[in-house]
Amino acid sequence: xxxxxxxxxxxxxxxxxxxxxxxxxxxxxxxxxxxxxxxxxxxxxxxxxxxxxxxxxxxxxxxxxxxxxxxxxxxxxxxxxxxxxxxxxxxxxxxxxxxxxxxxxxxxxxxxxxxxxxxxxxxxxxxxxxxxxxxxxxxxxxxxxxxxxxxxxxxxxxxxxxxxxxxxxxxxxxxxxxxxxxxxxxxxxxxxxxxxxxxxxxxxxxxxxxxxxxxxxxxxxxxxxxxxxxxxxxxxxxxxxxxxxxxxxxxxxxxxxxxxxxxxxxxxxxxxxxxxxxxxxxxxxxxxxxxxxxxxx
Numbered sequence: 001x002x003x004x005x006x007x008x009x010x011x012x013x014x015x016x017x018x019x020x021x022x023x024x025x026x027x028x029x030x031x032x033x034x035x036x037x038x039x040x041x042x043x044x045x046x047x048x049x050x051x052x053x054x055x056x057x058x059x060x061x062x063x064x065x066x067x068x069x070x071x072x073x074x075x076x077x078x079x080x081x082x083x084x085x086x087x088x089x090x091x092x093x094x095x096x097x098x099x100x101x102x103x104x105x106x107x108x109x110x111x112x113x114x115x116x117x118x119x120x121x122x123x124x125x126x127x128x129x130x131x132x133x134x135x136x137x138x139x140x141x142x143x144x145x146x147x148x149x150x151x152x153x154x155x156x157x158x159x160x161x162x163x164x165x166x167x168x169x170x171x172x173x174x175x176x177x178x179x180x181x182x183x184x185x186x187x188x189x190x191x192x193x194x195x196x197x198x199x200x201x202x203x204x205x206x207x208x209x210x211x212x213x214x215x216x217x218x219x220x221x222x223x224x225x226x227x228x229x230x231x232x233x234x235x236x237x238x239x240x241x242x243x244x245x246x247x248x249x250x251x252x253x254x255x256x257x258x259x260x261x262x263x264x265x266x267x268x269x270x271x272x273x274x275x276x277x278x279x280x281x282x283x284x285x286x287x288x289x290x291x292x293x294x295x296x297x
Contacts, residue, residue, distance in 0.1 A: 001256060002029035002266040003293055006069050006235065008273065009033050009048040013056055016048075019271055020057040024064040026289040031057065032069035032099060032268065035076075038107045041276065051084050058092035065095045069235060069268065070171045070189065072103030073122075073129045075112055079154045082136035085166060086156045094161035099189055100133075101171035102126035123176050124148070130170070130180050137165035169233055173212055178219040187231035187266070188216055191238035205239040206258055213263050233266040234259055237278060245269075246280040252288045253295045260296065 005028050007019050023031040035050035054066050071081070089096045102122045103109065109116040117125065128146045135142050136156055144151045160166045167186035172178050173193075181188040193200070193208035200208075213232065220227040236245060236255075245255035246269060256267050269288070272280040 001260050001264070001293065001296060003256075003289065004028050004030040004032065004065075004233075004266055004268045005271050005289070006032045006034065006268055007271045008039075008042070008278075009050060009053045010042060010046050010273070012046070013048075013053075016053070017056065017060050020060055020064075023271070024061045026286055028064060028289060029266065030065035030067060030097065030268075031061075032067045032097075033057075035068040035071040036106075036108055037075060037111045040106070043107055051088065054088055054096070055091055058088065058095065063095075065097055066092055067097035067169070068099045069169070070099035070101040072101050072108070073125045074103035074108035076129075078129055078132040078136055078149050079151050082133055082154070082156055086137065086160055089160045089162060089166045092161075094166075096162075096166045097169055097187070098166055099169040099171060100130065101189070102177060123174070127176060127180060130168070130184050134165070134168070134184050169231070175215070175219070178216050179223070181216065181230070182219040182223045182225055182227075185230060187233050189233045189235060191235045194238065196240055197238060200240045202239070202241050205241070206262065209234070209259070209264075210262050231266055232264045233268060234264045235268045237270050243278070243280055246272075246285060246288065248284060249287050249291050249295070252292050256292060257296055 005023050020031055033050050033053055038047050050068055057066055085098060105116045125148050128148050132144055132146065132149050132151060136151065136154060137160055140155060140157055142151045142154045168184050169187035169189050170181035170185035171189040172181050173190060190212055192205050196205050196208060217227040220230065241255060245252045259267065270278040272278060272282050272285050
């Protein structure tokens, strides 16, 4: 099992860079950030852009993988995003993973002045977005006319450092999204079942996650793919456990062990943010980073 962290872009770089460097020192597999224009309770607080933040992180670190968790079509276009990702993969010397999802109905959905998309339109757009982005990152020149997205002789030369392109970690729980993960993903991402967050139990959450993995397996089988070749990533903080797994090393080892048994290969924990939903003791967090995987065996 791999252990990674997500660092929200809430600090000026003079201060924020310390967290990215420290994440590498602690031995995390990857450090991700959210790709939003603003997000939930942080909407009226400091919030910087994901791509510039990751570019700076790439120059401040040497080994740790970096990426988005996740990018969505809400305010992105495949053509411009592909150019940024190709450049970022070069700057990081091939350490970028693109976490990508369909997006939701939050602030990003209307920030460009558009009406929020229906769930069906989000799913339609997501499918078209991922397919075109896949081509743009592999082929030198792409022309495409879709319902929502188009490219006209779009060029991405010399392409990604990682071949044939940087990996996609596809966030999905519905049937259409799971098929995208099976077809295009090198990893699959989930936060659990949101319906269980307020009133569910950890046991119900584990059962829901097991069901999601079972459905992922069926989607892979339908595409002729072995599900064991797909990394399975759990972004924590959104299950009924909330922050309890970060209360002690033992608590985290128990949490991670239960989810490893389901088939998860990577657990992502939030870098502590005082006075927020992601508040945690920094010293305990760092002990989890350095000690927990050895205890899992």
